[in-house]
Amino acid sequence: GNSVTQMEGPVTLSEEAFLTINCTYTATGYPSLFWYVQYPGEGLQLLLKATKADDKGSNKGFEATYRKETTSFHLEKGSVQVSDSAVYFCALRPNDYKLSFGAGTTVTVRA
Amino acid sequence: GAGVSQSPRYKVAKRGQDVALRCDPISGHVSLFWYQQALGQGPEFLTYFQNEAQLDKSGLPSDRFFAERPEGSVSTLKIQRTQQEDSAVYLCASSLGQGQRGGYTFGSGTRLTVV
Numbered sequence: 001g002n003s004v005t006q007m008e009g010p011v012t013l014s015e016e017a018f019l020t021i022n023c024t025y026t027a028t029g030y031p032s033l034f035w036y037v038q039y040p041g042e043g044l045q046l047l048l049k050a051t052k053a054d055d056k057g058s059n060k061g062f063e064a065t066y067r068k069e070t071t072s073f074h075l076e077k078g079s080v081q082v083s084d085s086a087v088y089f090c091a092l093r094p095n096d097y098k099l100s101f102g103a104g105t106t107v108t109v110r111a
Numbered sequence: 112g113a114g115v116s117q118s119p120r121y122k123v124a125k126r127g128q129d130v131a132l133r134c135d136p137i138s139g140h141v142s143l144f145w146y147q148q149a150l151g152q153g154p155e156f157l158t159y160f161q162n163e164a165q166l167d168k169s170g171l172p173s174d175r176f177f178a179e180r181p182e183g184s185v186s187t188l189k190i191q192r193t194q195q196e197d198s199a200v201y202l203c204a205s206s207l208g209q210g211q212r213g214g215y216t217f218g219s220g221t222r223l224t225v226v
Contacts, residue, residue, distance in 0.1 A: 004153070036217075043115070044154070044202065044217040089153050097142065097167075097206075099215070101153030 002027045006090045006102035013080055013109050021075040021105045023064075023090035031092040033057075033066050033073040034099070038087045047075075047088070080109045113137075115218035117203050123224045124193045132188045132221045136205030143186050144215065145178055146202040154202055160186060193225045 007022040025033065035047040035057070048057030053068035062077045073090060090102040116135040124130050136143050142161055146154035147170075156170040162183040171178070175193075180186040190197055200220040 041219070043219040044204075046214055049214075091153070097144070097159055098156045098170075099146075099154070101155075103151065103153050 002031065002092060002094055002098075002100045004090050004092055004100055004102035006088075007105050008103075010106040010108060013107070015082060015109055015111055016079045017109075019075075019077045019080045019084070019107065021088055021090070021107070023073045023075065023102060025071050025073065025090075025092050027071075027092055027094055027100075029094055030068075031094040033064070034091040034093065035062070035064055035073070035075050036089040036091055036101075038089065038104070040086070044089065080107075082109045082111050085109045115203055115205050115216050117201075117218040117221050119221060120219065121222050121224075123226060126194060126225055127192050128225075129189065129191045130193055130223065132190075132201050132223070134186045134188070134203030134205075134218060136184065136186070136203070137207075137216055138184075140205035140207050140216075141183075142206040142208065143180060144204040144206075145186070145188050146204065147172075148200040148202055148220070150199070157188070157201075190223075193223075195225050198223055198225045 003026045032051045034049045036044045037047045048059040050057040050066035056065045064075045087104045087106050089104045091099045118133045145157040148154040158178045159167040160180045175191045177189045200222045202220045204215040204217045206215050
């Protein structure tokens, strides 16, 4: 079946530090891959996506590259801000409409 | 409205009580999804509507869960005889496209606590 495994949190960083959240997946076929972010009290928001191997998704300084050979989609940001504090979810969608999510990683950025 | 609206934001139910959770999708969005998010976990798929048709209800955990979208817009998720294990955040999402096409917009969710 389809599944997503992401780095356990919580992760605490100082402002301007480098952030990496690891995500690996198991899926049949060639799924689309996503990172969603959930700020406190808000709904899930799409952060970035990649639909095929070697695609790089990017948004708000975050990047993730679809690596088929390692079945990974790690999220990175070079210099985090306090406003990046949130829960981050890696997700995949195979050739249908269902999203399969990882368990989420809580990131706290301290000033 | 501009986004997906869910109500109530919070619901406390006594065990055995029936509850109804409402989702107002973005106007014109064809697809509507319900997900269940347990504490500390990622969302899990419950059910999918395309307009008024419920095309997939494979994620509903038991026959106590029932969802409807009678006019192809507003949807209601009903849980009968609530149990403590039903405590979770229930998320609704909608999409302009059918099925896999289009991006999903999520609502802020309804946090259900069964006591």
